[in-house]
Amino acid sequence: MKLHRRWIPMVILAAVVMAGVAIYLMWERAIAPIQPPMPSSFDSQLTLRGARVMALGDCAVCHTARGGKPFAGGLALATPFGTLYSTNITPDPETGIGTWSLDAFTRAMRRGIARDGHQLYPAFPYIHFTRMSDGDIAAAYAYLMRREPVVAKTPPNDLIFPLNFRPLVAFWNVLFLRTGPDTPEGSRSAQWNRGRELVSGLGHCAACHTPLNLIGGEKWGQAFEGGVIDGWEAPPLTRLAHGPVPWTPAQLVTYLRTGISSAHGAAAGPMLPVTQELATVPRDDVEAMATYLFSLQKPTSADTGTARAAAADQLSIQRGSVLFAGACAACHGDMSPMQSIGGRPSLATSSAIHAATPRNTIQMMLEGVPWQGERRLHYMPAFDEALGDAQLADLAAYLRATYSRLPPWDSVSQAVTELRKGDAAK
Ligand code: HEC
Ligand code: HEC
Ligand code: HEC
Known part of the structure; x- marks a missing residue:
């Protein structure tokens, strides 16, 4: 199709306007760096509140690499768009946030913009943190600024094109970011x-x-x-x-x-x-x-999505039963010594076994429950190396048939293979 001459200026104008809007959206000013504040300049009550804020926000969970120093970042987060690394949020002036003022920190928490003005990726859940109170943000800042600075450079991200171009996040924010705290609802407690x-x-x-x-x-x-x-x-x-x-x-x-x-x-x-x-x-x-x-509770619908499931595979269940007696019954058998330790849940009420998909039951067997020290006795070894795909599928079929009254899951074997490969991570 030929574009009539008359339209050319219009097209150019539209392109310029769109580019203008894009630049306006993407452009964020840098907030001037400050001298790292003296730890003693923060009130200890505020720092204590900060520790609670950090725990409620799981900041250490994401900002600590395996075996790394707390808050020094470097944990790899796998996303469907590639791998992203959490950053160092200790007060080191070079590799951390030592030169960030409270304003810069607040802008990051509320709008996902770093001190120098670059867009942060939403794997950092600022679309939720934006609902924090000013007091909680100031407390988190005080807590972080009072910590020992740690020198730790964040590894470069490995994201797919075009998402490795940070300014694009500005468009994403237009869709998903509603800034600021919610107004309290007077009719609620x-x-x-x-x-x-x-x-x-x-x-x-x-x-x-x-x-x-x-x-x-x-x-x-x-x-x-x-x-x-x-x-x-x-x-x-x-x-x-x-x-x-x-x-x-x-x-x-x-x-x-x-x-x-x-x-x-x-x-x-x-x-x-x-x-x-x-x-x-x-x-x-x-x-x-x-x-x-x-x-927030809504009525549960009767349809669990499993009505069309395949008939139970009796052979698979039998094989699973033998495996269970050998590998699992010492801890999960009804009369096992471990099962009698106060308050341990029975598999008969497990959410994982009653779920619409076998996903969490399989993951539980693959990953287990890590050892959390003497105080927490619920430890389960990971069976990812001990058991093959077919064995895991048999065990899942056995657990579902024995501990729930729900119809069998379909495609258990396929789920096992996908989860083992990590394909189903999305
Ligand atoms: C789900 C994981 C996750 C959690 C939980 C999380 N963060 Fe982050 N945070 C990240 C990632 C990933 C980045 C880096 C984003 C990027 O580089 O675009 C980041 C970046 C930041 C930044 C910007 C730092 C910089 O150098 O650019 C600050 C500040 C920050 N987080 C503070 C916090 C605080 C405070 C909490 C707890 C209230 C928290 N984060 C919880 C994942 C997380
Ligand atoms: C060393 C003891 C131990 C062994 C062996 C063990 N488990 Fe567990 N398992 C646990 C503990 C502890 C939990 C956490 C819940 C609890 O306290 O029962 C758990 C939880 C589970 C759950 C999830 C229940 C829920 O919803 O929390 C499943 C499913 C499960 N185990 C299956 C198995 C299977 C299948 C085997 C054998 C391949 C096995 N376990 C072997 C200790 C064990
Ligand atoms: C990093 C991801 C993540 C975050 C953040 C998270 N959850 Fe979960 N949650 C899960 C997963 C995965 C499961 C299922 C595995 C399991 O049962 O252990 C789960 C299970 C649960 C269950 C058990 C449901 C059941 O029927 O057994 C509850 C309740 C729950 N989460 C509440 C919360 C609340 C409240 C928060 C916020 C404070 C929260 N979760 C934050 C990932 C998360």
Whole structure:
């Protein structure tokens, strides 16, 4: 098609306007560097509050590399768009945030912009942290600035084109970032409002528990409807009943603070560090979270999506039964000594075994529950090297048939293969 001459100026004008809008959106000023503040310039009460903020926000979980110094960054985060590294947020002036003023830090937490003006990637959950109060942001800043500076250079990211071009995040932000704290709802209790602030803000629970769209944004209108993270299923928090026993607020508090609920199972995979952090914060905070989460509950639909499942494979279940007796019954058998240690959940009420997909049951066998020291006795070895794909599939079929009254899962073998390869991480 030939473009009529008359249109050419219009097209050029449109292109210029669009480029202008793009540059306007992308352009962020640098905030002047400061001399690293003296640790003694921060009030110790504020620093103490900061420690609580850091735990509620899981800052150490992401900003500490395996075996690395706390908050010195360098942890690799795998995303569908490539690998991204968390940065050093200790007060080192060269490799950390030592020259950041409180203004620069606040802008990063609320809008995902670094001190020098570059866009930060949303793997840093600023779309949730933006709901934090000013007080909490100042407390986190005080806490970080009072720590020992650590010299640690962040490894370069390895992202696919064009996402390795940071300014594009500005467009993403137009779609997904709504800045600033929520206004408290007067009709709700102070506890509910605090719970909302913690769950949807600092606690960024939606980052894992909400389904993502193709460009890695949380799907609109589906907050807390369940997501997939690192190959694990983060179950919906709007329908908290993934086993035969419904949750109560008290059980939820216990689960979030201890990583174990006698009627639902243990926190594992990416949820385990969340509970380890929540173990250190005041009980009130976690009770507020539970109050808010219970207000989100929707009726569960009868359709679990498994109605069309294949008929149970009896041979597979039998093979699984033999494997279970050998590899698992010492800990999970009804009469096993370990099972009798106070309050250990039975597999018969496990959320993983009652889930719509076999994902978390398989992940549990592949990864186990890491040893957390003498104080926490719920340890399970990882079976990824001891058991083959077919054995894992047989065990999953056996567990589902024995410990739930639900129809068998379909495509268990396929799920095992995908999870082992890490393909299903998305
Ligand atoms: C889910 C993982 C995750 C969590 C949780 C997290 N961060 Fe980060 N954060 C990141 C990543 C990844 C980056 C780097 C983003 C980039 O380079 O674009 C980052 C960047 C930052 C930056 C910018 C630093 C710089 O040098 O550019 C600050 C400040 C920061 N985080 C503070 C915090 C604080 C405070 C908390 C806790 C309240 C926290 N983060 C929790 C992943 C996380
Ligand atoms: C050393 C003891 C031990 C062994 C052996 C063991 N487990 Fe576990 N398993 C645990 C612990 C501890 C948990 C966390 C929940 C709890 O306390 O029961 C757990 C949790 C689970 C869960 C998830 C329950 C939930 O929802 O939290 C599944 C599924 C599971 N194990 C399957 C197996 C299978 C299959 C085997 C054998 C291949 C096995 N386990 C071997 C100790 C063990
Ligand atoms: C880093 C990802 C991640 C974050 C952040 C996260 N979760 Fe989870 N959560 C998971 C995964 C994965 C599971 C399933 C594995 C398991 O049960 O251990 C889970 C399980 C749960 C369960 C158990 C549900 C059931 O029926 O067994 C609850 C409750 C829960 N999360 C609440 C929360 C709350 C509240 C927050 C915010 C404070 C939160 N989660 C933040 C990943 C996450």
